[in-house]
Amino acid sequence: MSIGTTLLGLLESGPRHGYDLKRLFDERFGHDRPLHYGQVYSTMSRLLRNGLVEVDGVESGSGPERKRYAITDAGVTDVSRWLSTAEKPEPYLQSTLYAKVVLALLTGRDAAGLLDVQRAEHLRLMRELTRRKTSGDLADQLVCDHALFHLEADIRWLELTASRLGRLAREVGA
């Protein structure tokens, strides 16, 4: 999943310090793999360099300076582009797809549409594999079947998630 774009999406609700961003990310998407502080600060430096965030204020106290980041218009465009573009179907997409769905809900975008677009992209690849399988030998068939079963499992997840969007929206507080 794109940690940078996910952090950007979390900034859409208002400026935040790096520490807040890490906490929010871990709470929503970290599960058993929380972000390292270094990962957050290096990602924010990159986003700053690319003009996707700007420094909204700096607090200095007894410890190191704490920068507060705000998303720029270019950053919002980047989040929109990410959410509206289908992922290349491949194994273990769930964390990325889950992050996209939650962010779409949190930012008031079309989460159902996002799932439809992804489903159609998965099905497009399934069509391609089915054509290859139909004209191939047994080895082709078995290789294609393996990929087809994984894609089918993803689509079942997409369908189930689509049917639970209302509940998910309530649970993430969207």
Add this chain to the structure above:
Amino acid sequence: MSGANTAEGTEALLTATRLRKYFGSTAALNGADFTIDSGEVVAVMGPSGSGKSTLLHCLAGILDLDGGTVRYDGHELSALPDTERSRLRRSDFGFVFQFGQLVPELTCVENVALSLRLAGVARRRAESSATEWMARLEVDDVRDKRPGQVSGGQRQRVAIARALVAGPRLIFADEPTGALDSLNGERAMELLTGAARDTGAAVVLVTHDVRVAAYSDREVVVRDGQVLDTTARIAGTT
């Protein structure tokens, strides 16, 4: 008419516009649009109870509409008299259902030949064509058995042969592999879509199974009584 024309500017084989169908106070279809071109295989998907089968029955003129129009090859189906609609269904449409729905008292070859016989084709010629289609569907060895004496997979292939024998331009398949295991289901789909492509027939394929839908050229999803073309939707996101 909106959606009636293909990209090349020719009229689609079948165009349904703003279909409405109610069962009591429940709207099964509520402004559904659908288009299929000659030779195209379109999968109709959607959750259970979403109205997929109702859409198929409305498109085929089996169910009367509460609103909207279905145009097939220049004719508005609902405007045709019943006899004309039945004739069109026999000559131009083929049907495959989940459980085959063969006539149990007839042999398999008699089942396949039935639509030709009803159209007035002599028995010998009708059964000769039926046998050719059964060979193509790899079930000619059961031609003289009754449906109850053959396996589910064979029965469904007999049903597919029956749908194809009269040379339909449009095949309506409602969960055609729903009663089959995955190997038999996949073979049935290969044979159905392969034969349809070779003859230029279009197929409306209602299924809840994405692996079956993967044999189509395009999919639409029935949701809240409307038809969403997700293939077009993804094309529009790039």
